[in-house]
Amino acid sequence: MDTIQKNLNYKKYVIDSDLRYFKPHASKIEKTFAETIYSSLNRDTKYIDSRFFYDKKGSALFEKICTQPEYYLTRTEIGIIKSIQAELSALVDCNFRLVELGSGASIKTRLILDVFAGLQDTVEYFPIDISEILTESSEQLLLSYGNLRITGIIDTYEGGLEFLKNYDDKKNLIVFLGSSFGNFSPSDGQAFLKKVNSTMRPGDLFLIGLDLVKDTQILESAYNDSKGVTAQFNLNVLSRINDELDADFIPKNFAHHSFYNKKDQRIEMHLRSLVNQSVIISKSHLVLNLKRDELIHTENSYKYTIHQIRNLLEGAGFYINRIWLDDDDAKYFSLTLASKA
Ligand SMILES: C[S@@+](CC[C@H](N)C(=O)[O-])C[C@H]1O[C@@H](n2cnc3c(N)ncnc32)[C@H](O)[C@@H]1O
Structure with a gap:
C-alpha cells in the first residue's frame, strides 16, 4: 500500500485509527490549477473546468443549492x-x-x-x-x-x-x-x-x-434558484481564482447565466462579462481581456x-x-x- 501511495505521489495524513486520507502535495495541486486555468482561458472560447467550483466555500454553497426548493x-x-x-x-x-x-x-x-x-x-x-x-x-x-x-x-x-x-x-x-x-x-x-x-x-x-x-422550465429553474444561491456558487469560482492564483477578478463585473440547451440535452452555466475588462491572473502568467457580454463557460450538466x-x-x-x-x-x-x- 505504501508503494502505491509513493508511486502516485500522495501525502498520507493519519488522523486516528478510524480516519486517514491521501492528498497530492500542495505544490502539485497549485501548479495543476494554474496551468489548467491558463489553457482554458487563453483561447477564444473560454471556459473554467467545473471541478474548480469546489473550494471550501464552493462546497458549502453546493450544499445550500441542494436545499433550494427548485x-x-x-x-x-x-x-x-x-x-x-x-x-x-x-x-x-x-x-x-x-x-x-x-x-x-x-x-x-x-x-x-x-x-x-x-x-x-x-x-x-x-x-x-x-x-x-x-x-x-x-x-x-x-x-x-x-x-x-x-x-x-x-x-x-x-x-x-x-x-x-x-x-x-x-x-x-x-x-x-x-x-x-x-x-x-x-x-x-x-x-x-x-x-x-x-x-x-x-x-x-x-x-x-x-x-x-x-x-425546460423545471430544468432552468433548478439552475436559476430564486434566492440566487446557484449564482453565488458560479461567481465564487472567480473569488477562488483571486485567492489561490493571485488574480484580480471583480465578481460584480460578471453575471450568472444558465439555460437549457435542448439540442445537446444539457444545462449550460456561464459567467457573462458585464463590461470590457482586463484581469491579471498572476500565478497563471495570464492577462485576460474580456469584451462586454463575452461568456466564460463554467459547467455543463447533461440530462x-x-x-x-x-x-x-x-x-x-x-x-x-x-x-x-x-x-x-x-x-x-x-x-x-x-x-x-
Ligand atoms: C455535484 S457535487 C455532488 C455531491 C454529492 N455526491 C451529492 O450527490 O450531493 C460534486 C462533488 O464532486 C466533487 N468533484 C467535482 N469534480 C470532481 C473531480 N473531477 N474529481 C473529484 N471530485 C470532483 C465536488 O467537490 C463535489 O463534492
Missing part, C-alpha cells in the same frame, strides 16, 4: 435511495466496501452506510473528492457510526480510481451520485465509464445517479433518457442489473446499478 435533484435521489435500501442489503455482503466518487458532504452516503452497518461489524468507506470538504464530512460520519473506518482520497475521480485499482481484493460498491457524471462531455464521459469499469473486478457493483430529460443511460453503460462494458426511478409520475431522476459485463 433543486429537485437531491430530494428526488434521496427518495429513490430510501426506497431501495432493502434491495441493496440483499446485493452486498460482508466482503464489500463502499467507495464514493464525488462524496461531497456525504449526506446521501448515510443511507447506504445504514445498509452496510446492518450487515457488517466494521464498515469500510472510501470517499474520493477533490474538495477539502472530504475531511469535515468524514469526521461528521465518524461521530454517527461507531464501526466505520474511512480512507479518503482528496483528488480527482481518476486519481482516486487509480489508487483503488491495486489496493486489495475486497469487493467494492462504487457509488457516483448527484448526477455529477452529467458534467462530463459525451466523449469524456464514455472514457470515464471505461475507467470505472476497468477498475472494477467481477463481483464489484457500480451505482450511478443520473438526471433525466424533462420540461439523459433511459435509452441513453443503457447505451452509455453498455457501451462502456457494463451489464445493467437494475434501473430505479422516482415514484413520481413525472420520473425526474434515475439510479442505475451495474456490474462488469
Whole structure:
C-alpha cells in the first residue's frame, strides 16, 4: 500500500485509527490549477473546468443549492435511495466496501452506510473528492457510526480510481451520485465509464445517479434558484481564482447565466462579462481581456433518457442489473446499478 501511495505521489495524513486520507502535495495541486486555468482561458472560447467550483466555500454553497426548493435533484435521489435500501442489503455482503466518487458532504452516503452497518461489524468507506470538504464530512460520519473506518482520497475521480485499482481484493460498491457524471462531455464521459469499469473486478457493483430529460422550465429553474444561491456558487469560482492564483477578478463585473440547451440535452452555466475588462491572473502568467457580454463557460450538466443511460453503460462494458426511478409520475431522476459485463 505504501508503494502505491509513493508511486502516485500522495501525502498520507493519519488522523486516528478510524480516519486517514491521501492528498497530492500542495505544490502539485497549485501548479495543476494554474496551468489548467491558463489553457482554458487563453483561447477564444473560454471556459473554467467545473471541478474548480469546489473550494471550501464552493462546497458549502453546493450544499445550500441542494436545499433550494427548485433543486429537485437531491430530494428526488434521496427518495429513490430510501426506497431501495432493502434491495441493496440483499446485493452486498460482508466482503464489500463502499467507495464514493464525488462524496461531497456525504449526506446521501448515510443511507447506504445504514445498509452496510446492518450487515457488517466494521464498515469500510472510501470517499474520493477533490474538495477539502472530504475531511469535515468524514469526521461528521465518524461521530454517527461507531464501526466505520474511512480512507479518503482528496483528488480527482481518476486519481482516486487509480489508487483503488491495486489496493486489495475486497469487493467494492462504487457509488457516483448527484448526477455529477452529467458534467462530463459525451466523449469524456464514455472514457470515464471505461475507467470505472476497468477498475472494477467481477463481483464489484457500480451505482450511478443520473438526471433525466424533462420540461425546460423545471430544468432552468433548478439552475436559476430564486434566492440566487446557484449564482453565488458560479461567481465564487472567480473569488477562488483571486485567492489561490493571485488574480484580480471583480465578481460584480460578471453575471450568472444558465439555460437549457435542448439540442445537446444539457444545462449550460456561464459567467457573462458585464463590461470590457482586463484581469491579471498572476500565478497563471495570464492577462485576460474580456469584451462586454463575452461568456466564460463554467459547467455543463447533461440530462439523459433511459435509452441513453443503457447505451452509455453498455457501451462502456457494463451489464445493467437494475434501473430505479422516482415514484413520481413525472420520473425526474434515475439510479442505475451495474456490474462488469
Ligand atoms: C455535484 S457535487 C455532488 C455531491 C454529492 N455526491 C451529492 O450527490 O450531493 C460534486 C462533488 O464532486 C466533487 N468533484 C467535482 N469534480 C470532481 C473531480 N473531477 N474529481 C473529484 N471530485 C470532483 C465536488 O467537490 C463535489 O463534492
